[in-house]
Amino acid sequence: MRIVLATLLLAANAANAAETAPAIAPELDVLKMEEGVWDAAIEFPPATPDQAPTHATGVQTNTFVIGKRWIRNDFEVDAKYGGHGTWGYDAKKQRYVGIWVDSNQDYIRLDEGTYDPASKTMTWTSELRQPDPYPPAKYRMTETFRGDTRVLTMTAIGPKSGKEVPLGTITFTRRTQARR
Numbered sequence: 001m002r003i004v005l006a007t008l009l010l011a012a013n014a015a016n017a018a019e020t021a022p023a024i025a026p027e028l029d030v031l032k033m034e035e036g037v038w039d040a041a042i043e044f045p046p047a048t049p050d051q052a053p054t055h056a057t058g059v060q061t062n063t064f065v066i067g068k069r070w071i072r073n074d075f076e077v078d079a080k081y082g083g084h085g086t087w088g089y090d091a092k093k094q095r096y097v098g099i100w101v102d103s104n105q106d107y108i109r110l111d112e113g114t115y116d117p118a119s120k121t122m123t124w125t126s127e128l129r130q131p132d133p134y135p136p137a138k139y140r141m142t143e144t145f146r147g148d149t150r151v152l153t154m155t156a157i158g159p160k161s162g163k164e165v166p167l168g169t170i171t172f173t174r175r176t177q178a179r180r
Contacts, residue, residue: 024068027089027096030115030122031071033145034062038172042077045166060172075102087111098124105129111141120145128156135159148174 040058058077065072070088075081080103087098096113113124122143127136138157143150154167 025089025091027115028069030096031064031068031088034071034073034150035064037061037175038150039175040075040077041171041173042168043170044168058170085111087113096122096124100126109139130159140164 038060040060042056042058044054044056046053056078058075058081060073060075062071062073064070065086070086073083073085073087075083075085083100083102085098085100087096089095090097093112096111096115098111098113100109100111101107107129109126109128111124111126113122115122122145124141124143126139128139129136137159140155140157141152142155143152150172152170152172154169156165156167157163158165
């Protein structure tokens with residue numbers, strides 16, 4: 001009897017929580033543009049001016065967390081790199097927020113972003129830790145949406161020089177249903 005009563009109580013609480021949850025913000029429509037499986041073509045700038053850029057390929061899978069307020073990102077590149085992130089919209093900050101962890105970092109990166117609907121561009125900023133004794137570098141990711149293609153440009157801004165340094169460009173192409 002206790003189990004039945006506990007089950008009914010949990011079901012009633014879950015139904016009540018669903019009814020009182022705040023409405024989904026229109027700002028979350030941007031996340032819908034990233035949903036799905038994407039093939040990634042990556043280009044890294046040359047290490048020196050006399051060298052050619054290097055290239056890699058990867059796959060990004062973006063799925064909504066239950067409730068569609070947050071999107072989860074899993075990214076793998078040539079079986080040598082893996083990353084995972086989650087992001088959504090923080091109504092109090094009136095900004096997009098996200099976290100990122102990957103096989104190249106030993107910390108959780110915190111991102112904040114803005115979206116410009118006129119240019120269909122999302123701009124994320126955060127800090128990249130540097131080895132001691134160097135201060136963190138400012139990090140910027142600019143993502144332009146073009147239907148089933150997204151272009152993400154990554155740059156770092158030197159803490160002392162203030163110069164912007166290109167880190168790479170990723171062109172994402174949405175997979176069709178048949179290729180999944």
